[in-house]
Amino acid sequence: MAPLNIKQGSTQHSAYDLRDPHSEVIEQHTLALVVDNESGVLARVIGLFSGRGYNIDSLTVAEVDHTGHRSRITIVTRGTPAVIEQIKAQLARLVPVHEVHDLTVEGPSVQRELALFKVSGKGEARIEALRLAEIFRAKVVDSTLESFVFEITGTPEKIDALADLMRPLGLREMARTGVAALSRGI
Amino acid sequence: MEREMTEVMSGARMVVQALKDQGVDTVFGYPGGAVLPIYDEIFQQNDIRHILVRHEQGAVHMAEGYARSTGRPGVVLVTSGPGATNAVTGLVDALMDSIPLVVLSGQVPTFMIGTDGFQEADTVGITRPCTKHNWLVKDTARLAETIHQAFHVATHGRPGPVLVDIPKDVQFATAAYQPPQKARVDHYQPKVKGDIEAITRMVEMIETAERPVFYTGGGVINSGSAASQLLREFVDATGFPITSTLMGLGAYPASGKGWLGMLGMHGLYEANLAMHGCDLMINVGARFDDRITGRVKDFSPFSQKVHIDIDPSSINKVIRADVPIIGDVGHVLEDALRLWKSRGRKVNREALAVWWKQIAEWKAVNCLDYTPSSSLIKPQHALQRLEALTKGMDRYITTEVGQHQMWAAQFLGFEGPNRWMTSGGLGTMGYGLPASIGVQVAHPEALVINIAGDASFLMNMQEIGTAMQFRLPVKQFILNNERLGMVRQWQQLLHGQRYSQSWSESLPDFVKLAEAFGAKGIQCAAPADLDDAIREMIAYDGPVVFDCLVEKHENCFPMIPSGRPHNEMLLGDAETEGAIGAKGAVLV
Numbered sequence A: 001m002a003p004l005n006i007k008q009g010s011t012q013h014s015a016y017d018l019r020d021p022h023s024e025v026i027e028q029h030t031l032a033l034v035v036d037n038e039s040g041v042l043a044r045v046i047g048l049f050s051g052r053g054y055n056i057d058s059l060t061v062a063e064v065d066h067t068g069h070r071s072r073i074t075i076v077t078r079g080t081p082a083v084i085e086q087i088k089a090q091l092a093r094l095v096p097v098h099e100v101h102d103l104t105v106e107g108p109s110v111q112r113e114l115a116l117f118k119v120s121g122k123g124e125a126r127i128e129a130l131r132l133a134e135i136f137r138a139k140v141v142d143s144t145l146e147s148f149v150f151e152i153t154g155t156p157e158k159i160d161a162l163a164d165l166m167r168p169l170g171l172r173e174m175a176r177t178g179v180a181a182l183s184r185g186i
Numbered sequence B: 001m002e003r004e005m006t007e008v009m010s011g012a013r014m015v016v017q018a019l020k021d022q023g024v025d026t027v028f029g030y031p032g033g034a035v036l037p038i039y040d041e042i043f044q045q046n047d048i049r050h051i052l053v054r055h056e057q058g059a060v061h062m063a064e065g066y067a068r069s070t071g072r073p074g075v076v077l078v079t080s081g082p083g084a085t086n087a088v089t090g091l092v093d094a095l096m097d098s099i100p101l102v103v104l105s106g107q108v109p110t111f112m113i114g115t116d117g118f119q120e121a122d123t124v125g126i127t128r129p130c131t132k133h134n135w136l137v138k139d140t141a142r143l144a145e146t147i148h149q150a151f152h153v154a155t156h157g158r159p160g161p162v163l164v165d166i167p168k169d170v171q172f173a174t175a176a177y178q179p180p181q182k183a184r185v186d187h188y189q190p191k192v193k194g195d196i197e198a199i200t201r202m203v204e205m206i207e208t209a210e211r212p213v214f215y216t217g218g219g220v221i222n223s224g225s226a227a228s229q230l231l232r233e234f235v236d237a238t239g240f241p242i243t244s245t246l247m248g249l250g251a252y253p254a255s256g257k258g259w260l261g262m263l264g265m266h267g268l269y270e271a272n273l274a275m276h277g278c279d280l281m282i283n284v285g286a287r288f289d290d291r292i293t294g295r296v297k298d299f300s301p302f303s304q305k306v307h308i309d310i311d312p313s314s315i316n317k318v319i320r321a322d323v324p325i326i327g328d329v330g331h332v333l334e335d336a337l338r339l340w341k342s343r344g345r346k347v348n349r350e351a352l353a354v355w356w357k358q359i360a361e362w363k364a365v366n367c368l369d370y371t372p373s374s375s376l377i378k379p380q381h382a383l384q385r386l387e388a389l390t391k392g393m394d395r396y397i398t399t400e401v402g403q404h405q406m407w408a409a410q411f412l413g414f415e416g417p418n419r420w421m422t423s424g425g426l427g428t429m430g431y432g433l434p435a436s437i438g439v440q441v442a443h444p445e446a447l448v449i450n451i452a453g454d455a456s457f458l459m460n461m462q463e464i465g466t467a468m469q470f471r472l473p474v475k476q477f478i479l480n481n482e483r484l485g486m487v488r489q490w491q492q493l494l495h496g497q498r499y500s501q502s503w504s505e506s507l508p509d510f511v512k513l514a515e516a517f518g519a520k521g522i523q524c525a526a527p528a529d530l531d532d533a534i535r536e537m538i539a540y541d542g543p544v545v546f547d548c549l550v551e552k553h554e555n556c557f558p559m560i561p562s563g564r565p566h567n568e569m570l571l572g573d574a575e576t577e578g579a580i581g582a583k584g585a586v587l588v
């Protein structure tokens, strides 16, 4: 008997998911969950990750439907394709979790993160920080004679890039929201 | 009627009303400050029987025994703090073995939560990873609906334990009672029907397979007696061999012609080799546990694997399925059987005959063979005699954990589902005695026997008091080797015979112990006395502690050492010398 391919509809696999299930390559995936906004739901999700040894690169959560008591949790995680499938199946098993979307395989998506940077410095460095901020379209949301607080929105990579550039110019503190993501189109 | 059902009542009364409306007849529990209002309500009614345990762990295992022997959820009531923490082991046990339980715990009043109040514990926090789901109810108006939801979640999809934590002020406050019909449960409706395309693929494979095997598990039992019935029909009609996990024993009768015996670490030679050599494996409600697979890389290397499971997370968790079918075992088997019949009931007869010839050769190895003795009772012999003397009786078996448990699985035969209760996933010593009590509560007239080890028995022996109080004639059949036998066996095989802490020192006199509780004690040390002693145990109308003194250093074979594939099985002591390397010793 020849080996079978997993058929569409027989599992939760997407029909477009053509990755090698045996691959040992670590992939990063962005998952979006729709959950009941009840106490303990975040603890349940996080406990699942820590209890089963999965990774969380970033996690955001907020209520998105007040009347429907629904929250959206966006998780950026990493693992082999088999581990990613397990993570999704385990999440879907939680009673207050209504939907699990893998934005990485479900088609194009937009991912955005917001960060605040505090940069302090004088003279050339201060001017250079301001110039870089402008290039990255970061806004100045606070300034003193010796410091700025910049606000930047973008992909995590863009924020990483600006952080790397700001570090030698006096980056003191940074706060990041983690990724919020939506699929493109309707 | 409608008016009556939405009656305003206290939270405590609501608890009792909700349990009645859920058809509950028995609650296993232990009172304390945070559940006094509920106990007050229990006092004032007669519909629900309360079994007072001696330790909350006992209550949960009793509820498990009740649930597994009836197919209905077991119900537990405990107080806050220590009452709830004592229940934790039982919750995890039920979670691992997918047993439906509803545990209700008291909590300090809402206004005291977070103040480290007396007997306050973060019960929902502690039990979150120990339950399928749990709830803290802060509003009496939500209490009844939450309890109804708890029953729904515990019993739908893959069953499991749930917990509802109820602060004391919520028990005192009043609100309108919500009957079960009005409870919102639509948000949790797991899929039960399997994908027909995948089922068709499975049927096609059944038609052509040369070396097929059914590998069945606890999911068949959980799916209900109809699933067991369908499984029997399918196995017998195809003429395929069938093996089962520890959890699934009884779904297919031990006397059935397809039966190979249990598989796994202490499974039968023919069952494990059939799994290793098959070309089609049909996993029905089992989860490829590590006690089953051995070394995953070498697990059943030549087979196509069908995996039927109601829990999507079981699929591809350990072993990649070629044909995954997500659905309830009963529904999937029904569809598959109907389809297979409509397509002409085809199987590959010639190939099957060759396959059975191969299996017969493996059977001829007689892997359960042991050296008999006329002076000492061999544990295997004790179980064979127990089996012979209870055959055909309305019998239920529970076990503790250890060598005796594995021997029981090997030497006792089960003809129907729900007659075998053992702690599989968690391997909880102390499970069997309370579980036997829970079974006896549900089946007062039946013969209920707990196959115990000397060490395991001591873990929850206080529950003999419960058996006495409620006149539950459970039989405790202790295979007393004065050892933590399974630990000793591993130390012999894996740790250079350094028997660290695996002696049962200072064992009580089990006969006197039984008598101290008012139960009957029987001791038997000679093979010649065994039959009479067993008959005496069966005949006695009340709890019996049977102290069966057995050979102390008997090992349990066959054994697949951890980390080895199925075809590297140890069959007897002669083969064990240096059999397990350092790599195997790391595994559990």
Ligand SMILES: Cc1ncc(C[n+]2csc(CCOP(=O)(O)OP(=O)(O)O)c2C)c(N)n1
Binding pocket: B400, B401, B402, B403, B404, B405, B427, B428, B429, B430, B452, B453, B454, B455, B456, B457, B479, B481, B483, B484, B485, B486, B487
């Ligand atoms: C609560 C708990 N603690 C420890 C263990 C580890 N363990 C497994 S079997 C065993 C020995 C059991 O001894 P006994 O009940 O006398 O059974 P025997 O193996 O001798 O038949 C131990 C300690 C366990 N399974 N459960």
Ligand SMILES: [Mg+2]
Binding pocket: B402, B453, B454, B455, B479, B480, B481, B482, B483, B484, B485
């Ligand atoms: Mg022992």
